[in-house]
Amino acid sequence: MYDENAVRDFAVAIHNAAAAENGFRAAIPPQLSRAEEELMQARADTRAQEEARRKLARIRERHRLDPHRKLADSDLEQALQDWKSLTGRIPPK
Known part of the structure; x- marks a missing residue:
């Protein structure tokens, strides 16, 4: 069926994907806060x-x-x- 190296590679790929997803999800709140602040500033800037x-x-x-x-x-x-x-x-x- 599957050899041990293939199973390990698959497990490492899953672990790496989970770590990348966790990093992505951790970055969302600060990005969202920044985007909301920029939107508020843009809406408030009515000089033109x-x-x-x-x-x-x-x-x-x-x-x-x-x-x-x-x-x-x-x-x-x-x-x-x-x-x-x-x-x-x-x-x-």
Whole structure:
């Protein structure tokens, strides 16, 4: 059937696999803790999103205060009414 060396080699392979598995399982909790901490830091780091929101607010405010906007809006409204008089419909804005 099996000679003694083959049985010993098999036993050593099982022992080594069990040791490797134990090492792997021992490393999981610190890795998991590190990964969870990195995730919390990444979620907490919203600097880029906050800067984008501030930039958008500045742009919206600049556009809202633009003196040419009222003229452009009235020109658009007149063009929409002209279109309606020609077609019977107002196109979407």
